[in-house]
Amino acid sequence: MNEAASSPVRAEIDWWASGKRAGRLRVPLSRNDSGWGTVAIPAVVIANGTGPTMLFTAGNHGDEYEGQVALLRLAQTLDPAQVAGRVIILPAMHFPAARAGTRLSPLDGKDFNRCFPGNPRGSFAEVLAHYVDTHLLPMCDAQMDLHSGGTGMEMVPSAVGHVIDDAGYMERSLAMADAFNAPITLLLEEVNAGPTLLAAAERRGVVALSSELGGAGRLSREALAITEAGVRNVLRHLGILEGKPVTGAHGRSRRMTVPDLAHYVFAPADGIWEAADPLGASVRAGAVAGRLHAIEEPLRPAEVLTYGAEGLLWCTRAPGRCREGDPVAVVARDMP
Ligand SMILES: [Zn+2]
Structure with a gap:
């Protein structure tokens, strides 16, 4: 057969x-x-x-x-x-x-x-x-x-x-x-x-x-x-x-x-994701990608996450709530 x-x-x-x-x-x-x-x-x-x-x-x-x-x-x-x-x-x-x-x-x-x-x-x-x-x-x-x-x-x-x-x-x-x-x-x-x-x-x-x-x-x-x-x-x-x-x-x-994992931003914990930039924005390494809010601790300031690479914000997390390990942003760069 x-x-x-x-x-x-x-x-x-x-x-x-x-x-x-x-x-x-x-x-x-x-x-x-x-x-x-x-x-x-x-x-x-x-x-x-x-x-x-x-x-x-x-x-x-x-x-x-x-x-x-x-x-x-x-x-x-x-x-x-x-x-x-x-x-x-x-x-x-x-x-x-x-x-x-x-x-x-x-x-x-x-x-x-x-x-x-x-x-x-x-x-x-x-x-x-x-x-x-x-x-x-x-x-x-x-x-x-x-x-x-x-x-x-x-x-x-x-x-x-x-x-x-x-x-x-x-x-x-x-x-x-x-x-x-x-x-x-x-x-x-x-x-x-x-x-x-x-x-x-x-x-x-x-x-x-x-x-x-x-x-x-x-x-x-x-x-x-x-x-x-x-x-x-x-x-x-x-x-x-x-x-x-x-x-x-x-x-x-x-x-x-998207050459490597430095171009991804992953949520380090569960929370509510507040993106800093709209989809398609030009972003810089080290710039604020967004804030992760924790409802479990009302007085704790939101955790600030930064981009690991420069490029175009190609992908963003869609729902507000995310879990630890979810990608909340992916940055693409032009092909060499
Ligand atoms: Zn698919």
Whole structure:
């Protein structure tokens, strides 16, 4: 049995025929009241003629909304007659989390983006991750997994890629990020990348990007507009749609990185976070990042936290309350 044949997920959609159609990925989920129960994950294919295959996914984390809505709009408005190749769209890939509006799975508590390459005999999220890795990625030339800051964080809208050794691959993913044309393209040198979909795509040689497009648990109109323009730009870049990518009012995407942990500010204790600067501000090392208030000791002054590096305030904590160890600010700097 090969790795692809061992998945219990069934695709109720024809991935290959021309035209536009919606279908389902049917994932088994045994419950107390339904031993043979399944969860149906929406999928859309838009195909015509010959050309590359692009896979767009959102709802990897259920509380990140810009990608989900941009992909619904793309699925509804993309005319197969204008397409040369194939576009596969999973607007709510980790469907149980997307429907619940939660980052983690309400079924097994898993972070779907820490489940790759998955396991066909594992929990729901692991079975689904294995299917995406072994069935969907091998069909694709390029892939983009649309994330936002979710409930906990808010980011300056950005495409996100990894710094990897293969220079040719790196060039192709940067070209796709330039086409996506978010205000920032953030290249991460080191994250907990191994179990993510982005890393799974990289392992398979599929040109891939992730993104961080807003957050704070809401749907940002500005970030949604950037995402909608970005996904069409990526299709133009790949030659699936005619024409050249269109540059937005913010101009070319600014290439930045978060080189090390000195660029993070972590809460040293539980408390209420009062940020000193708005998202996107220029900040200096040693400047006040914000104050951490402790309700347990009313007369104790708030703890002042400072930035460890200069750059652009790329990410901030969204909810007021934070716990010890939470990042409350992340600073990005321009790529050398
Ligand atoms: Zn995410």
